[in-house]
Amino acid sequence: MTPERMAELVARWVRLYTRSLPPPIARRRIDEIGADLHDHIAHERGHGTAEWRIALSMAARMVRGLAADLSWRHRTIARSSNPEHATKMSKSTYRSAVRVALATGFILLLPLVAMQITDEVAWDLADFVFAGVLLGGTGLLVELALRRPRNIAYRAVAIAIGVAAIVLGEADDAPGLMLFGGLLIVGTVALTLRTALRSE
Amino acid sequence: MPRRKPGTLLPLETEILGVALSMLRQGHASFHGFGLAQTMREQSGSRALTGHGTLYKALSRLEEFGLLTSRWEDAAAAEGRPRRRLYELTGEGARVAERVVADSADHAARRPGRVASEPA
Numbered sequence: 518m519t520p521e522r523m524a525e526l527v528a529r530w531v532r533l534y535t536r537s538l539p540p541p542i543a544r545r546r547i548d549e550i551g552a553d554l555h556d557h558i559a560h561e562r563g564h565g566t567a568e569w570r571i572a573l574s575m576a577a578r579m580v581r582g583l584a585a586d587l588s589w590r591h592r593t594i595a596r597s598s599n600p601e602h603a604t605k606m607s608k609s610t611y612r613s614a615v616r617v618a619l620a621t622g623f624i625l626l627l628p629l630v631a632m633q634i635t636d637e638v639a640w641d642l643a644d645f646v647f648a649g650v651l652l653g654g655t656g657l658l659v660e661l662a663l664r665r666p667r668n669i670a671y672r673a674v675a676i677a678i679g680v681a682a683i684v685l686g687e688a689d690d691a692p693g694l695m696l697f698g699g700l701l702i703v704g705t706v707a708l709t710l711r712t713a714l715r716s717e
Numbered sequence: 718m719p720r721r722k723p724g725t726l727l728p729l730e731t732e733i734l735g736v737a738l739s740m741l742r743q744g745h746a747s748f749h750g751f752g753l754a755q756t757m758r759e760q761s762g763s764r765a766l767t768g769h770g771t772l773y774k775a776l777s778r779l780e781e782f783g784l785l786t787s788r789w790e791d792a793a794a795a796e797g798r799p800r801r802r803l804y805e806l807t808g809e810g811a812r813v814a815e816r817v818v819a820d821s822a823d824h825a826a827r828r829p830g831r832v833a834s835e836p837a
Binding site: 527545548549550551552553555556557559560574577578579580581582583584585586587588589 | 749750751752754755765766767768769770771772773774777798799800801802
């Protein structure tokens with residue numbers, strides 16, 4: 518590996534551990550290590566050091582500093598989050614949880630009421646628990662996806678749950694489950710499109 | 718890992734202050750990360766340079782303690798290469814560095830074992 522490729526690898530690591538830190542702090546660390554790597558290569562080449570040895574030395578410096586990098590990141594996050602922001606986040610999380618709980622409870626009330634009116638609907642406790650976990654989990658996922666619309670992981674999980682619901686619904690002849698899976702997939706695709714349009 | 722006592726410096730931080738003071742005495746008031754790592758390697762006789770994370774974390778702590786100050790190098794001085802972050806000892810930093818260097822010299826002088834083990 519050439520020193521330049523190793524420098525790019527180190528730079529990637531720096532960009533990774535400075536992600537989501539306050540931009541001026543992250544920028545400073547990225548630029549400072551970029552200059553260090555440049556100086557390192559120039560210095561060693563000036564002394565006739567073999568290319569592989571320069572790359573190895575840079576990799577060794579990166580590896581020796583990994584623990585300090587993570588500790589610095591942790592400390593920087595702790596210092597940069599102010600109490601007002603933390604309170605706001607806590608309130609927002611509480612509201613999300615209440616929203617999901619109310620929506621789940623309301624939807625579960627529908628079969629419960631239907632059971633009192635007709636014999637066509639006959640859910641047992643396991644059905645309610647299964648539906649509650651499915652609805653609650655999906656609600657939380659949607660809340661997370663809305664908070665971090667650029668995070669692809671939540672959308673991927675939502676699609677996977679939607680596909681699983683359709684497959685299970687098909688196998689178990691449960692049109693409600695299939696409908697739920699379909700709505701989840703359509704909703705996730707709509708959210709993705711909205712994020713993409715807003716970012717243009 | 719045990720927490721450090723407030724006001725105490727880690728060995729790497731005292732080493733940085735010592736090197737910064739010796740550079741200052743040689744007329745180099747400011748220094749940059751790689752230059753510091755290189756000087757520390759030469760002075761300690763080690764083959765390895767200090768890790769990136771270890772070095773810059775120590776520098777940022779010294780800056781937080783008010784012992785170092787830093788600024789970006791002028792673009793003109795950089796001559797096309799990436800600009801370096803330049804560090805300097807503050808007045809307080811220089812005082813602490815002098816005390817640290819004096820303490821370590823005193824500590825070394827009071828180690829009879831090392832003197833006795835030197836060849837005659």
